[in-house]
Amino acid sequence: MSLNNQITATIISCFIGIYVNSQQVDSLEQESMAIKQLNEVVVTGESKVMSLSKKLFAVGVVDQKDIAKVAGNNLADILNYNLNITITPDASTGRSTVNMFGLDGQYVKILIDGIPMASDNGLGNNIDVTQINLEDVDRIEIVEGSMGVLYGDNALAGVINIVTKRGLEGDYSWQVQLSVQEETVGEEYSLFAEGRHIQNLKVSNQVNNKLGYSIGASRNDYAGFYNNFRGKDYVNIQDNTLINDGLRGTEWNPKEQLTAFGNLTATVGKHNIFFKLQYFDEQVTVYDRNITGRLNPSTGLVNPTALDEIFETDRWVNNLTVSGPLKGQTNYNLFFSYQDQKRYYQQYVYNILQQGIESFIADDLSQSSKIWYSKGFVSNIVPKSESFNAQLGYEFTRQTGFDAIATGEYSNDVVENTLENYDFFGVLDLNLTNKLSFYPGARFTNNSQFGNQLIWSLSSTYDFTDTFKLKAVFGSAFRAPNFEELFFYFVDANHNVQGNPNLQPEDGISVFLNLENKYKTGESGLLKSAIKSYYFDIQDKIASVVTADDNDRSLFTFANVDYSKILGFSWENSIKLDRWQAGLGATYMGESTAIDSSADSNSDYLWSFNIQTTLGYTIPSWKTTLSTQLKYTGRTQVLVPGDSGPVVGQTDDFTWMDASIRTSITKDLDITLGARNIFDIVTVNASNVPSGAHASNSSASRLFGNGRSYFLKLSYNLNLN
Template identity: 45%
Template sequence: MRFSVFICFSLIVGSLYSQRDSVRVNTLDEVLLFGNQYTISSIDKELFTVNTISAQQINQVGANNLADILNQQLNISITPNAADGRSTISMFGLSGDYVKILVDNVPLVSDNGYGNNIDITQINLEDIARIEIAEGAMGVLYGDNAVAGVINIITKKSTASKWNIRVSLQEETVGEEYNFEDEGRHIQNLAIAHNISDHWYASANFSRNDFNGFKNNYFGRDYFGLSGNSVVNDGLRGYEWNPKLQHSLNAMLKYGKMNFNFFYKFNYYNETLDIYNHSINPRIQNGEYDIIANDEQFVSNRFRHEAQAFGRINQIDYNLSLSYQTQTRDYENYVYDLRQQGKRSTTKNTTNQESDLWFSKGTFTNLLSKSADFSLTAGYEITYQEGYDAVASGAYSNDIAQQDLGNYDVFSQLSFTKKNWSFYPGVRLNNNSNYGSKLIWSTSANYKPAKNIKLQAVIGSAYKTPTFTNLYYYFVDANHDVRGNPDLTPEDGISYLISAEKTSVFNKQFQLQNNLKFFHFDIQDKIDLAVVGDNSQMQYLNISEYKILGVSTENNLSYKNFQTNIGLSYTGISQSLKTETSNPDDYLFSLNATAALRYYWPKAETRFSVLLKYNGELQQYFRDNDTNEFVKGTQEDYSLMDASINKYFFKKRFEVTLGARNLFNVVRVNNAAITAMGGHAAPATSLLFGYGRSYFLKLLYNLNM
């Protein structure tokens, strides 16, 4: 199947290339490639509500990975995990399983599958042109599991000069911890882009991100406790937030002529995560203390190959993509000698996760080009993943099982436009290797009663298939019994998003834009963990009806060189569990707010920015084990604030960015029962949400020749 997809793609590309000189050239507004012909990978704003983060906004706040920039977005929350260093997102109160993350319209493979629940700290932003955040039911064009929305990351594909060379260094504290050797965050990047000719372009980008961990109340890798002349195991060794070293390499070769464009991209990603045991094992040998600890290291390697061709034939725009990605995660358990400060021996070394993903997608638009009112988009999408995860396949039962999942879809979207009205009904036939065929549908509608007013509605399926973890997870030892369930059924339901937008232009220097959104998600048979059996065994089951109801508003004001943005979101979540005979199902609401102030000082070529986000109190019902009644558990509210100054020197060849993150010094947030699963209690605790107030300095040299 893999080779047949590749052959079909090659034949189609060859056919399109052979016809490239026979059709005329049209110009589109947004240009990412040579010749001003065609755009690529943009999400259609007529179909969906789309927010765009520009490269300038990314650069202005010194953002290095996707977590750095999404932290301040309305209706998006970041959930970090200090133990494994992962950060995942939720949108409209739905977890990362319901949000699809794409790079140039191609889903990313990860250790949890592909596209969904991605660790966003692994997505480097040095090569990014912009980020598009689309909200609402997007299953027709982007497949199952695109329930809450899609985040599409558009990479750079052109340069204005013959040669462009960029070198950057970024130094950042981690809370109050920093030195050049083993504390803080140290980032280096080198990018080279070259216009080989009028039609050929090549680029390469290398990035290194050395995060040395967050000690907080611990004392690092080589610490051991002393009491008089004795070594004691006081549990203070190691880190609160474990160290992680990342390397990323991107390379691209692109060709563009007339109405045919083609590019090939290669990406290599490497990550080393060190986990240092808080406990040590001191013992006396030959009159001296022998001090060791049992530590762990995870090394992830991901290779990504991608080819895309796009252009126009006889008024029909086409976009074809083919991608192969592979990821492995190697695990090592070893003995660390604290006196010698080095590895003594390895007790276990294995590959405990491996995944291969084949992806191909073709989209053809303007299929009804002779009609003045109608237009048709049609396409196909094929994904095939195979691999295993040691924990998710039965590591503790010594039964590593390789699994595979495939989707073979076709879709179409009809566009009807008449005066101020536009309708976009669409359907996708999803063919899943585990669950057979399912029809996914959606409808978008726009009405523009005036030039500066736009009303939009997006209604569609909230269809989601079980993830690899839901199906195959297996974690059983002396203290845990958590299992996946291969008999799960897909979730289904419906989502609504209605928005109204008004743009007021008072003069060339004064503009106001207001946006109001209403959203509702009704998800049936939602998958959650529940207690089964008599021994507190937990298993994934289709056990809940999950509803989300909310309203949000965003208001942007531009006056001369000032830009401000104020956003408010009020979201309620209702969950009814099938495993309980009676449980509360009323909506529990939370308030979130964002504010941004940006100012550009032209004379000094300097930009100032202040970003603020308020994350309101979260509530969730859980069963009290003493009274057997449902009560509310609460996670307290907290706020995040970032500020930065960005300045150019020497005709914009040299750029300096100075800033601070998490000015309110948030580290832990008090929590009770938010982590409860399946309606059963979790004890009151605190969640690690950050590593305190941090400062950064980024130096960038940009050479155009």
């Protein structure tokens, strides 16, 4: 479909589709009536008086109702509905990461209740968003713009904060929540095998108005996407001869996730305490497409086996948040966390005809991280001044561990390392007039690997009217190398893959502008329109390189060799009028990337055009909401394999559409059904960008979806006194 046809279809869908986009629609009325709801959220650096995040940055909110409308189970299910966010899946590993304003997951910080989340590759960045369960989530805060001063390194594109539910609404003492969700994967489904099967349970008890707790568990069983492959028990034997046709296994690897949690909320005087304990387990199974055909000496028949693998992630999270008044209107916020993550690797011989495991080749701990984290800040330090205020804080991180697996094989030569950060930061609030304010800020960071660094920013706001406002953020484009880039180690007779402990942080310039206005339409309607512009100039970008080691073997490592520039403009509109809700947004973005180590680098801008439309309709008498969302994603830059290493390439454009209907059967029972990926996207072409004499016309396909899928979710809430 041509770009013009894509745009036409998108605009038409705004009138014929039905969807409620939470972030752009339902939060409008809340913002116009009571902005204080966000101001009271201390977990993202908000204070009741200073409210830095809300003042300086564009903040979007996705709440429980918004998640329920689309039957979102994990963060990947919901984030793709944002105009400036794209979810990038990897079929081989099962991971899905965030791309925000053209920057990948290394530049987006993901927090749980204000605390960075541990991952396979570091802390807070490059998170697999399919591992974040939403059944215990009150809301998702999406803060746009470079936020390194407030939230530390690698918060260049923005911050996504997942806020846990706390306490019960109303006068209830007990609440029991149950839900079951069945979903096809493309056209594939069976009750206990193919498809996606989700179960959730949560029990909450509000002991009194100062003490409450909850416990719960969730299971997400994804059977993989076959897509013409034949599964783990497929084998082609003809005339007692094994035919290796490459059809064994699945296109997308199956995985099973288990999440268990316990939360405790307490109030002691004017001080609030929240503790979260969470356990997460994920198993990803990889089926070998190559089958070995051995003859059984006793029968003379072929005995086919395959060398399969299991990657298992175990994570324990212990988070504690304490907040309250320090003196008068001066507030404090303290965060403490201990997280323990391990990834295990198993390789085993699977007997296909007997459908069982014959023996284990490897059963090893391949990655381990133990993370100690603490952050604290004091807000509204000068409460009596109308023209001057300040926020000061610290942040400490200590990560110890190792990563010793690559290319599906294990190295016994494990090297454990430690990475520490000591940060101090501050932001001033200078109100020059009742309309114009400036917020200079700086963070001094001391890292055990690359020493002292300075992250800085200068932000400003100008209020033309109470509803017409301009926000500007100008600062450094700072990203620190993660644990994997510094310390990855996999060396044996056939491999030499190592991190580079001498890496330096990326840096450069970032600019973010947000101009927004709100208009009343009728007595209850509200129209919101925002124009955004952003620019990132990243120097010394970290990339994979190939050099020679002391024995003249190929050494795969990392180096500061690249640069990247991104320039973008977006226009977002949303309206709520009686029972109707609608949204229309567009982004025009250019990316320029250079790889000094590759002769096929291309430093020209690749421009892409993205459109998102939403439309929804509510039927109060039926207690029903109909909804649909459509998103057109234009061409994007991507690194693709070349003859002498990675080269800059591009993925083609594609259009994604979802639709759903949610209704209340009784006051306690809700049902949601719908369809995802209505246009049946599975693969998107990825090809090299021509660059002079070294142009390449090679192309490949990149997996993006599971095909058109359908889901049904039943939710039951029982409230008791």
